[in-house]
Amino acid sequence: MLKFLMLSIHILILLNPTAVLSTFLALTGDESERNRRQIALRSSAAVAVTGIMLYFSGTVIFHIFGINIDVFRIGGGVILMVCAIQLVLGTTQKKRRMQEDGGPGDIAVVPIAIPMAVGPGTSAGLIMIGMGERSLPVTAGHLGAIFLAALLLCGVLMLGTRVEKVLGKRGISIITKLAGLFLSAIAAGMILEGIKNFFAAG
Numbered sequence: 001m002l003k004f005l006m007l008s009i010h011i012l013i014l015l016n017p018t019a020v021l022s023t024f025l026a027l028t029g030d031e032s033e034r035n036r037r038q039i040a041l042r043s044s045a046a047v048a049v050t051g052i053m054l055y056f057s058g059t060v061i062f063h064i065f066g067i068n069i070d071v072f073r074i075g076g077g078v079i080l081m082v083c084a085i086q087l088v089l090g091t092t093q094k095k096r097r098m099q100e101d102g103g104p105g106d107i108a109v110v111p112i113a114i115p116m117a118v119g120p121g122t123s124a125g126l127i128m129i130g131m132g133e134r135s136l137p138v139t140a141g142h143l144g145a146i147f148l149a150a151l152l153l154c155g156v157l158m159l160g161t162r163v164e165k166v167l168g169k170r171g172i173s174i175i176t177k178l179a180g181l182f183l184s185a186i187a188a189g190m191i192l193e194g195i196k197n198f199f200a201a202g
Contacts (some may be wrong), residue, residue: 015047016122021160024160025160027112036157046109047113058123069127072194080183080187081184081187083187
């Protein structure tokens with residue numbers, strides 16, 4: 001049980017809940033409480049599904065599309081950089097709002113779940129876990145840990161909406177712009193590391 005809990009915490013750390021929460025609060029500032037809960041649930045579900053896919057077939061998926069973890073890192077970094085610029089400039093408004101059916105404009109999947117939560121680091125970690133022992137008890141424990149980590153992430157997002165009420169609109173506006181700056185630094189790091197590793201491997 002202790003090993004299971006430690007693995008769940010390890011995966012949760014890989015999901016980078018602090019950065020995910022900052023992005024979640026910034027991108028859902030104009031949403032109702034009900035919509036926020038639904039976005040949090042959809043994001044967590046997307047994290048769980050993506051995590052399981054990477055666990056079982058991450059290397060196969062990368063091979064099929066002809067990409068590697070460094071190319072994924074560059075692409076994810078570009079997406080995060082765009083989101084960071086929008087956060088700093090305050091341009092993430094209601095244009096993105098779609099029907100609540102997980103349409104292409106659904107921020108629950110992109111960018112909150114991917115690549116903010118399940119980014120290159122998380123992907124690599126889950127792929128490495130999946131490449132280990134594959135006995136039934138071990139696999140069941142790994143899958144349970146992925147589900148628990150996604151559930152804990154959902155709890156963090158739900159709790160974050162309450163924290164926002166304490167800080168107020170002005171406080172959240174300041175945090176949003178700061179989050180955008182930090183997010184741009186994370187994105188730049190992802191892009192530069194991906195480019196460096198890509199050319200080093202070539």
